[in-house]
Amino acid sequence: xxxxxxxxxxxxxxxxxxxxxxxxxxxxxxxxxxxxxxxxxxxxxxxxxxxxxxxxxxxxxxxxxxxxxxxxxxxxxxxxxxxxxxxxxxxxxxxxxxxxxxxxxxxxxxxxxxxxxxxxxxxxxxxxxxxxxxxxxxxxxxxxxxxxxxxxxxxxxxxxxxxxxxxxxxxxxxxxxxxxxxxxxxxxxxxxxxxxxxxxxxxxxxxxxxxxxxxxxxxxxxxxxxxxxxxxxxxxxxxxxxxxxxxxxxxxxxxxxxxxxxxxxxxxxxxxxxxxxxxxxxxxxxxxxxxxxxxxxxxxxxxxxxxxxxxxxxxxxxxxxxxxxxxxxxxxxxxxxxxxxx
Amino acid sequence: xxxxxxxxxxxxxxxxxxxxxxxxxxxxxxxxxxxxxxxxxxxxxxxxxxxxxxxxxxxxxxxxxxxxxxxxxxxxxxxxxxxxxxxxxxxxxxxxxxxxxxxxxxxxxxxxxxxxxxxxxxxxxxxxxxxxxxxxxxxxxxxxxxxxxxxxxxxxxxxxxxxxxxxxxxxxxxxxxxxxxxxxxxxxxxxxxxxxxxxxxxxxxxxxxxxxxxxxxxxxxxxxxxxxxxxxxxxxxxxxxxxxxxxxxxxxxxxxxxxxxxxxxxxxxxxxxxxxxxxxxxxxxxxxxxxxxxxxxxxxxxxxxxxxxxxxxxxxxxxxxxxxxxxxxxxxxxxxxxxxxxxxxxxxxxxxxxxxxxxx
Numbered sequence: 001x002x003x004x005x006x007x008x009x010x011x012x013x014x015x016x017x018x019x020x021x022x023x024x025x026x027x028x029x030x031x032x033x034x035x036x037x038x039x040x041x042x043x044x045x046x047x048x049x050x051x052x053x054x055x056x057x058x059x060x061x062x063x064x065x066x067x068x069x070x071x072x073x074x075x076x077x078x079x080x081x082x083x084x085x086x087x088x089x090x091x092x093x094x095x096x097x098x099x100x101x102x103x104x105x106x107x108x109x110x111x112x113x114x115x116x117x118x119x120x121x122x123x124x125x126x127x128x129x130x131x132x133x134x135x136x137x138x139x140x141x142x143x144x145x146x147x148x149x150x151x152x153x154x155x156x157x158x159x160x161x162x163x164x165x166x167x168x169x170x171x172x173x174x175x176x177x178x179x180x181x182x183x184x185x186x187x188x189x190x191x192x193x194x195x196x197x198x199x200x201x202x203x204x205x206x207x208x209x210x211x212x213x214x215x216x217x218x219x220x221x222x223x224x225x226x227x228x229x230x231x232x233x234x235x236x237x238x239x240x241x242x243x244x245x246x247x248x249x250x251x252x253x254x255x256x257x258x259x260x261x262x263x264x265x266x267x268x269x270x271x272x273x274x275x276x277x278x279x280x281x282x283x284x285x286x287x288x289x290x291x292x293x294x295x296x297x298x299x300x301x302x303x304x305x306x307x308x309x310x311x312x313x314x315x316x317x318x319x320x321x322x323x324x325x326x327x328x329x330x331x332x333x334x335x336x337x338x339x340x341x342x
Numbered sequence: 343x344x345x346x347x348x349x350x351x352x353x354x355x356x357x358x359x360x361x362x363x364x365x366x367x368x369x370x371x372x373x374x375x376x377x378x379x380x381x382x383x384x385x386x387x388x389x390x391x392x393x394x395x396x397x398x399x400x401x402x403x404x405x406x407x408x409x410x411x412x413x414x415x416x417x418x419x420x421x422x423x424x425x426x427x428x429x430x431x432x433x434x435x436x437x438x439x440x441x442x443x444x445x446x447x448x449x450x451x452x453x454x455x456x457x458x459x460x461x462x463x464x465x466x467x468x469x470x471x472x473x474x475x476x477x478x479x480x481x482x483x484x485x486x487x488x489x490x491x492x493x494x495x496x497x498x499x500x501x502x503x504x505x506x507x508x509x510x511x512x513x514x515x516x517x518x519x520x521x522x523x524x525x526x527x528x529x530x531x532x533x534x535x536x537x538x539x540x541x542x543x544x545x546x547x548x549x550x551x552x553x554x555x556x557x558x559x560x561x562x563x564x565x566x567x568x569x570x571x572x573x574x575x576x577x578x579x580x581x582x583x584x585x586x587x588x589x590x591x592x593x594x595x596x597x598x599x600x601x602x603x604x605x606x607x608x609x610x611x612x613x614x615x616x617x618x619x620x621x622x623x624x625x626x627x628x629x630x631x632x633x634x635x636x637x638x639x640x641x642x643x644x645x646x647x648x649x650x651x652x653x654x655x656x657x658x659x660x661x662x663x664x665x666x667x668x669x670x671x672x673x674x675x676x677x678x679x680x681x682x683x684x685x686x687x688x689x690x691x692x693x694x695x696x697x698x699x700x701x702x
Contacts, residue, residue, distance in 0.1 A: 068492045079481050079515035086485020113475045120677040121471055123461035159678050182680040211683055258685035
């Protein structure tokens with residue numbers, strides 16, 4: 001879109017202004033922004049229209065953009081995933097919401113066997129510019145099946161991008177990029193930090209890159225690599241380590257697939273140590289791919305083994321015990337102390 | 343107080359097994375050009391089918407699902423559809439695809455293990471490639487129909503599936519949405535009696551598959567799938583409804599899978615020669631040919647010419663297919679995303695080196 005059109009839109013709807021928003025509101029801002037910019041963007045899912053989404057991420061969109069562009073679907077996840085595929089082959093850009101990641105599995109066949117493959121199997125004749133959004137992760141005292149982090153399932157699938165914002169600003173910029181991307185994106189929203197922090201976000205329609213990690217804090221002694229809600233504990237750990245005289249670099253991977261290995265390897269080349277933090281189980285978790293990439297690409301720079309701080313290889317406990325499952329700031333500090341001592 | 347809710351499923355048939363009309367034929371029977379086009383397509387599909395099976399048996403094509411016994415349904419679907427409608431096929435739809443404009447070479451390439459078989463498609467650029475995962479295409483069909491509704495277009499979608507697919511949630515979820523959203527889509531269930539080795543009676547306790555439409559709020563119609571007039575009339579009627587904003591419908595076209603499930607299957611393990619012989623008696627291609635003879639629209643010399651013409655067309659396409667070199671290995675990377683992510687650049691380079699005779 002050219003600059004004058006952008007300016008006109010800003011003028012018309014009064015946006016383009018900066019607001020202090022939560023991650024939920026940032027998602028809503030990005031959806032409204034891109035629906036304004038592009039008539040082909042449609043939103044569908046369970047309770048997204050009249051109710052505005054169970055977390056309020058789609059609040060007000062149906063009133064603003066009409067029932068044809070913001071659609072409540074029947075309660076059927078395979079249908080939601082597959083309907084989006086059909087819509088996308090007709091040139092629409094569907095943003096399909098799964099109410100919780102724990103219910104996305106019924107849609108996996110559609111995502112894996114069709115959305116991810118359509119461009120390849122038609123040699124570009126048809127493609128799927130779809131964003132599949134889902135809140136994920138634990139820590140909000142939710143019922144069973146509402147707290148898992150299974151991002152690694154999607155990172156394993158060729159043809160998908162897997163994007164995880166960890167702040168309101170990154171949620172806004174990355175979601176805009178995801179909607180504009182001509183290929184399917186799994187956009188996982190860490191619900192533990194949906195409302196935990198407020199950040200100033202400028203509604204200027206500027207997207208963030210989907211092909212690079214974000215270095216949130218520079219440091220020399222150790223590289224802390226994380227994504228999603230765990231970024232909070234990782235940054236807190238970096239603060240605490242600084243008090244102990246340890247300088248930690250913090251990288252938010254954000255787009256876990258395809259992975260920006262370059263940024264990670266450059267950082268580890270500098271620090272010589274890496275600690276990977278994520279909420280999901282360690283076994284087969286995406287941290288394993290990060291660790292393997294560091295072993296392959298920066299082995300001779302390492303002064304200590306790469307260490308992972310992750311959830312346990314168990315079923316996510318019900319909420320009375322979920323705080324014991326989730327990696328804590330102290331766990332990260334301790335892991336760093338161990339690799340520093342080597 | 344109790345209230346009774348009644349629902350009706352209508353079934354229709356016009357020709358007996360010898361091709362003689364049982365009743366007054368529908369109006370389309372007076373369009374002799376359409377009838378002859380239909381017959382030519384049925385014969386072409388059958389000729390191609392035999393050739394692909396022969397290619398597979400000699401190692402020149404991959405595993406292939408025969409269209410034998412499905413040519414009449416596929417032809418009626420293809421003829422009924424408008425150019426701007428969208429076809430969402432399963433994997434036994436060669437007869438429809440030939441009418442839509444998918445070329446014989448495209449079909450050979452696809453079943454011969456080359457992604458380019460679903461590329462191009464200049465005459466039907468929005469048609470979907472065949473769906474291999476069972477019933478998943480139903481969800482795509484309602485998504486396409488929803489896009490048409492969103493844009494107020496007077497177009498429609500036809501999606502095909504086998505009887506086996508009617509057991510899957512994707513089918514039932516899609517029927518449900520088609521009814522709830524009043525979508526311009528026609529579901530054609532090609533009931534060939536077999537989900538590989540599981541016969542129709544073991545797949546569902548439902549008396550008909552057509553009645554499943556009623557659960558989604560759609561009309562369900564059963565037709566003799568070996569009766570060109572019955573299938574064509576139902577397809578035309580359903581598409582008229584869809585184009586006219588009257589919503590979705592379902593056709594259960596009853597036929598019999600005369601071949602194995604695929605070239606990797608051996609149906610003699612699970613069904614009798616007697617049953618197959620009886621099914622051949624109902625073959626719709628032969629039945630339609632008999633009708634055309636009796637109606638004075640076809641004779642032995644035309645039949646001979648058509649057989650030779652179809653064989654020639656298929657042979658020429660097979661020659662092109664066999665002469666087509668595989669894509670370079672880098673193609674597996676090049677169509678994954680619109681632009682190659684940096685993360686994959688190294689893998690592409692490696693594939694390019696292999697292509698140039700480097701390390702295998």
